[in-house]
Structure formats: structure tokens, C-alpha cells
Amino acid sequence: MVTEDALKNSRVAVVDFSTFLDGSNKQGVADTIFSSFKEAGFVYILNHGISPEQIAKIFAASKEFFTQPMDVKELARHPPLGTHHRGYSAPGREKIIQPNSMGDVEAPRPAVPDFREHFECGSEESTENPNIWLPDGALPRFKESCLEFFWLCYDVELNILRALAMGMGLEEEYLCRFHSVPDEGNMLRLLYYPSVPAEALRNETVERISAHSDYASITLLLQDDAGGLEIEDPHTPGVFRPVPPIPNALVVNAGDFMKRWSNDTIKSTMHRVCAPPGLETSDGMIPARYSIPFFCGADPNVVVDCIPGTWDAERPKKYEPISAGEYVRKRQAVAYVDH
Numbered sequence: 001m002v003t004e005d006a007l008k009n010s011r012v013a014v015v016d017f018s019t020f021l022d023g024s025n026k027q028g029v030a031d032t033i034f035s036s037f038k039e040a041g042f043v044y045i046l047n048h049g050i051s052p053e054q055i056a057k058i059f060a061a062s063k064e065f066f067t068q069p070m071d072v073k074e075l076a077r078h079p080p081l082g083t084h085h086r087g088y089s090a091p092g093r094e095k096i097i098q099p100n101s102m103g104d105v106e107a108p109r110p111a112v113p114d115f116r117e118h119f120e121c122g123s124e125e126s127t128e129n130p131n132i133w134l135p136d137g138a139l140p141r142f143k144e145s146c147l148e149f150f151w152l153c154y155d156v157e158l159n160i161l162r163a164l165a166m167g168m169g170l171e172e173e174y175l176c177r178f179h180s181v182p183d184e185g186n187m188l189r190l191l192y193y194p195s196v197p198a199e200a201l202r203n204e205t206v207e208r209i210s211a212h213s214d215y216a217s218i219t220l221l222l223q224d225d226a227g228g229l230e231i232e233d234p235h236t237p238g239v240f241r242p243v244p245p246i247p248n249a250l251v252v253n254a255g256d257f258m259k260r261w262s263n264d265t266i267k268s269t270m271h272r273v274c275a276p277p278g279l280e281t282s283d284g285m286i287p288a289r290y291s292i293p294f295f296c297g298a299d300p301n302v303v304v305d306c307i308p309g310t311w312d313a314e315r316p317k318k319y320e321p322i323s324a325g326e327y328v329r330k331r332q333a334v335a336y337v338d339h
């Protein structure tokens with residue numbers, strides 16, 4: 001349920017993207033996206049170009065996949081190392097690890113497992129991260145649905161990057177030029193959080209996804225109507241506010257690479273999924289949740305320096321040039337727990 005208060009509290013703007021796409025209010029949309037990224041690191045995008053039918057289709061494919069028996073899903077098992085990030089992961093295999101501002105991991109791995117299953121895939125042309133599918137014959141339409149949705153998301157990504165560039169006072173294609181290799185930079189993730197006892201979430205014996213920031217440029221997220229996504233209040237560290245589901249909307253957030261690239265002008269906000277209040281059923285369970293993030297990374301081998309307009313004599317560059325590949329590989333390598 002979306003309440004006005006929840007939206008106001010999260011300070012996440014809601015943008016009707018159709019007026020960017022039809023050209024009637026391009027600069028207005030661009031300015032709102034950029035200011036929401038500066039303020040909250042998140043923005044809701046309505047009418048982004050992916051139809052409700054296409055959204056229903058990918059959620060149906062995701063449900064069909066996750067309801068398969070474990071031994072079937074394990075036929076597309078994720079490799080032991082996080083650096084080849086494709087295929088199916090059973091509950092507890094991945095634990096999000098939050099590094100410090102320099103990208104280094106200091107804290108020991110937290111003991112609480114994330115109770116979720118996920119499946120990652122990308123372009124069939126990727127050489128660094130080849131896809132891992134179920135064997136031919138098992139769920140024959142699954143691969144096709146994932147790939148079709150991957151490319152729909154890439155189109156939306158480019159349009160949002162155009163708007164963001166305009167909001168930042170850059171030439172419209174500026175950011176797109178650094179996101180021209182979706183074969184390597186992008187990843188589609190299907191996420192399933194099984195129904196879980198509310199008590200287990202409350203006393204933290206399990207988590208759904210612990211607080212983290214994403215690490216690439218931007219993430220486009222579809223969530224079902226279960227709720228539970230929360231983001232950290234930019235003005236009150238440690239306080240998390242709901243980002244409630246809006247039917248068919250994309251929740252778009254900036255990642256750590258974008259924060260760094262924009263010399264900290266754009267926020268990469270901590271977020272998590274926990275037990276949404278009021279959702280506990282009479283048997284003490286929190287219902288299942290499905291969500292679908294699409295992670296958008298910059299071209300891995302291009303070294304980037306702080307974006308023009310985000311630094312000057314008063315706001316010197318805080319970061320050395322870096323390539324997205326180098327940055328993301330470092331983050332992925334530490335996120336995986338092999339069992």
C-alpha cells in the first residue's frame with residue numbers, strides 16, 4: 001500500500017517518464033531525477049516504457065523458476081566464486097558485504113544469513129560472465145523471457161541515463177557513451193524471498209537482504225506488492241524508511257560507482273529488505289517477496305575521472321580515476337559465500 005506519508009518520508013521523487021519520452025517535458029523530468037538522486041539516491045519512475053504485460057511476464061517466469069524443486073534449480077548452480085556472477089544461488093549463498101568508502105572490506109563476514117534465492121543472467125555475448133542456464137528442455141521459455149527482459153531494461157537504462165545527463169547539465173548522450181557495452185556491464189537478477197517466520201526476522205536469526213549500497217552506476221528495480229524495501233534516511237543515519245511498491249513503477253537508485261564518478265554529488269544510499277509492518281499472517285509468517293533488479297554498469301575497461309560539473313576549485317576531486325571493471329570486480333569478489 002502506498003501512502004502519501006510513506007512517500008514523503010522517504011523523500012524519493014515520483015516521476016512520470018512519459019513526458020521525457022514524448023519530449024514534452026524533458027528538462028523538467030531530467031531535473032527531478034537528478035535532484036532526487038542528490039537528495040535520496042533513489043527515484044520512482046512511472047511510464048518508463050516497459051509495459052505492465054511485459055512486467056507480468058517476467059514475474060511469472062521468475063515464479064515458475066523458483067517453484068521448481070531445488071535439485072532442478074541447482075542444475076544452473078552459481079559457480080563458487082562471486083567473480084563469475086551467473087546462475088542460481090540457494091538461500092544463504094550470497095551475503096552482501098558493505099566495504100568502507102575506499103572499497104576495502106574490514107569487518108568480518110556477518111553471521112546472519114540472507115534468506116533469499118536468486119538467479120543472475122546477462123547478455124549471451126558476455127565473455128567475462130557467460131550465462132548459466134538450466135539444461136535444454138527444463139523450463140524452455142525461461143531463458144528467452146530473461147533475455148527479452150534484459151534488453152528491454154537496457155533500453156530503459158539508456159533513456160534514464162539521458163535524462164540524468166541532462167539533469168547534470170551535460171550533453172544528453174554523455175553518460176550513454178560510457179554504457180555502450182551491456183554485454184559485460186549489465187546484469188539481470190531475479191530475486192525470491194521465501195515466506196519466513198516474522199519472529200526470525202525480528203530477532204535477526206535471518207535477514208532478507210541486509211543493508212547495503214549497490215556498486216554499479218544505477219539499478220532499476222521492480223518489486224511485487226509484498227513490500228519491505230527500505231532506504232536509509234539521508235539526514236538521519238541508521239533510520240530506514242519504506243519505499244513502498246507502486247504498481248509497475250521502477251525504483252531506480254544510484255550505486256557506489258556513480259557516487260564516486262559524480263564526486264559524491266549523487267548519493268548511493270544504503271537499502272535493505274526487512275519485514276514490512278502489518279504483513280504478518282495469522283500463522284506468524286511474512287509472505288514471500290519477488291523482486292527484479294537490473295544492475296547497470298559502466299563499460300568495464302574505460303577509465304573514468306570525475307564527471308564535468310561535479311568538481312571545481314571549491315569542490316576538488318575526491319577520487320582517482322578508475323575503471324568500472326576494476327571497481328565492480330573488487331566488490332563482487334567479496335560478496336560470495338561458498339558452501
Ligand SMILES: O=C(O)CCC(=O)C(=O)O
Nearest residue numbers: 191214223229273291293
Ligand atoms: O529485493 C529488493 O527489493 C532489493 C534487492 C537489492 O537491493 C539488491 O539485489 O541489490
Ligand SMILES: [Fe+2]
Nearest residue numbers: 212213214271
Ligand atoms: Fe541493492
